[in-house]
Amino acid sequence: MFRRTVLAALAATVALTLAGCGDDTPAASSPSDSPSAAASLSGTVNVFAAASLTESFTQIGKDFEAAHPGVKVTFNFAGSSALAQQINQGAPADVFASAAPKNMDQVTDKNSPTTFVTNTLEIAVPPGNPAKITGLKDFGDKSKKIALCAPQVPCGAASETVFKAAGGTPQPDSLEQDVKAALTKVSLGEVDASLVYKTDVQAAKGKVEGIEFPEASEAVNKYPIATLTKAPNADGAKAFVDYVLSDKGKAVLTAAGFATP
Template sequence: MTRSTRRTRMLKSGVAGAAALLALSACSSSSSDDSSSAGSGTSASAAPKLSGTVTVFAAASLKESFTTLGKQFEQQHPGTKVTFNFGGSDSLAASITSGAPADVFAAASTKTMAIVTDKKDAAGTPVTFVRNQLEIATAPGNPDKISSLKDLTRSGLKVVLCDKTVPCGAAAQKVLDASRLKLTPVSYEQDVKSALTKVELKEADAALVYKTDVQAAAGRVQGVEFPESAEAVNDYPITLLKNAPNATAAKAFVELVTSAEGQNVLTGAGFLKP
């Protein structure tokens, strides 16, 4: 082989090697660009960071469990704050339809939720997230030996009921009617917590409240179950409100309430699954 031939082959080999390096470099650059584009797309589709205050109007019987869920929500979404207005579902509904600023409404009955939906103040269809059942609350130790719904009609026994316009009162009246029992309470209270407080303060001997309220007041009252309570189990609906000031964060709070995590908190408080 001549010196000229060897030189020619070496030049060709060098050109081929350079071409291979250029091809590898192009592949690497393309892969890097694709990766960068994919990363950019992922970032663009990420959920927006939640912030601001979420105002929740909720039935009084939800106080303990919703307070817990509110704290969990704030921990999961730094920069948010959940504030609550707890009370009788009927008065809360009336406030909403009168223009009170709120993001979420959770009622203790479908009837009181209808006050809001009939006025077109709900954003979408309310969802039932839990159910609740009545129980008799007595002083610790049950000093009056109350063992049935009929016992509440005994002469001299001071009994408190929720007002008939609120869900716990409507449920109490329903079981009394179904059992053909009549009693005259010493007072009608505007929400279930007020009825329970009467027993805690010994201003009443017994009250018809929810199981969840008896559980929340463990040690301060004693619960007596009665089979007639199955006649009036309340569905609890929740909805995002149409004019919610912080709709994005409010929707996330509703999602927490209806999630498996939220259900664990609620059933742990004594609520029944929907």
């Protein structure tokens, strides 16, 4: 019963958030006897999510399945632009969680999206920081091996923004195709430093070290989530989004290094 109450309350909260009323509505104010979505939930919820959500959404999916016996969550993790293309080409997705508003905009058949987390860049260095990297200025040092994300992908675009803010020109040795590739180059010690997301540093704890830098606040990456209008499992989709936006969902995401808006 408690679970149902929470869910109904969350559903109400989300509805309000989507209507633009902010997400500070106290959950307790919702009526406890409102019809629960949980009762009718069944089948599979297909969630298309940005690759950077892999760890946290896998956990949220397990928690969600535990909270809703009989529902199965399947994930398709990939780059946001690839996912947007797949959805527009008719892939049977119920929920889309994108790593950038731009890719969410590309999807035509969706209900109005909500920003559920934000992510900022951090400098990643191999354990022990062998090249003594201290800040963005070291990225302009030609003697250091540097990998950045390619400007075509979101982390690369964010990197360009922070370098513009810092006023330096980076001298990268490689422009990686995605943030995980950049992280791999650091964890293998092939480069002295890279710019990746806080969540990536968190996920690779022990294999890389993170260094915060002030310009990171210039490029805050917003993650929107939305249910899709052609969702085969509309109820499941809504319940999953509600769960992501719930305190339980947020706790998992925060632990992974995301900030919640």
